[in-house]
Amino acid sequence: xxxxxxxxxxxxxxxxxxxxxxxSYTVSGLRGLFWYRQDPGKxxxxxxxxxxxxEEKEKERLKxxxxxxxxxxHITAPKPEDSATYLCAVRDNQxxxxxxxxxxxxxxxx
Amino acid sequence: xxxxxxTPKFRILKIGQSMTLQCAQDMNHNYMYWYRQDPGMxxxxxxxxxxxxxxxxxxxxxGYNVSRSTTEDFPLRLxxxxxxxxxxxxxxxxxxxxxxxxxxxxxxxxxxx
Numbered sequence: 001x002x003x004x005x006x007x008x009x010x011x012x013x014x015x016x017x018x019x020x021x022x023x024s025y026t027v028s029g030l031r032g033l034f035w036y037r038q039d040p041g042k043x044x045x046x047x048x049x050x051x052x053x054x055e056e057k058e059k060e061r062l063k064x065x066x067x068x069x070x071x072x073x074h075i076t077a078p079k080p081e082d083s084a085t086y087l088c089a090v091r092d093n094q095x096x097x098x099x100x101x102x103x104x105x106x107x108x109x110x
Numbered sequence: 111x112x113x114x115x116x117t118p119k120f121r122i123l124k125i126g127q128s129m130t131l132q133c134a135q136d137m138n139h140n141y142m143y144w145y146r147q148d149p150g151m152x153x154x155x156x157x158x159x160x161x162x163x164x165x166x167x168x169x170x171x172x173g174y175n176v177s178r179s180t181t182e183d184f185p186l187r188l189x190x191x192x193x194x195x196x197x198x199x200x201x202x203x204x205x206x207x208x209x210x211x212x213x214x215x216x217x218x219x220x221x222x223x
Contacts, residue, residue, distance in 0.1 A: 034211050043214030096207025102152040
């Protein structure tokens with residue numbers, strides 16, 4: 001059974017304190033790993049797609065990396081506006097459905 | 111460009127009542143999805159559709175029903191609402207089966223009392 005596990009559940013950082021979020025997955029034939037950002041009261045917003053081990057994507061202070069078993073979302077010198085819940089998902093090979101992890105709630109204090 | 115529009119944004123139902131959550135997209139996407147999100151549980155797939163006239167069950171379909179008569183609309187029907195259906199519901203769409211991710215609506219917060 002396809003499964004996605006994110007850690008930690010919650011992360012509190014000081015502004016400028018870099019860290020990483022983890023997404024571990026088991027899937028029969030990875031067809032994409034996705035990172036989303038979700039602000040309170042809003043729908044998830046697409047950040048990145050990764051397809052193969054060794055691939056990296058960057059956007060401002062965020063960098064996503066992928067291995068055969070997990071993905072990391074690295075946050076460099078975060079700002080308070082980076083506070084949000086970050087969701088990881090894998091795409092299955094039946095109808096392109098996304099299977100989501102439970103999310104990591106990031107709080108960045110000034 | 112509206113994207114994915116969900117209505118209503120909030121709703122309180124009594125146990126046993128029924129309602130329809132509306133979802134419309136204006137991007138001509140073939141694929142549409144309904145997820146529910148409970149605190150600490152991530153997003154769970156309820157139903158999905160790969161095109162007009164075609165729907166299929168997701169991980170948690172019990173107590174729900176869907177129809178897809180047009181490309182634009184994908185309503186979710188709740189029959190005989192139960193407290194376990196208290197959740198935030200998200201509709202999403204994609205043009206390519208999710209290869210480049212989904213576009214999500216802003217959600218409907220439903221409380222069943």
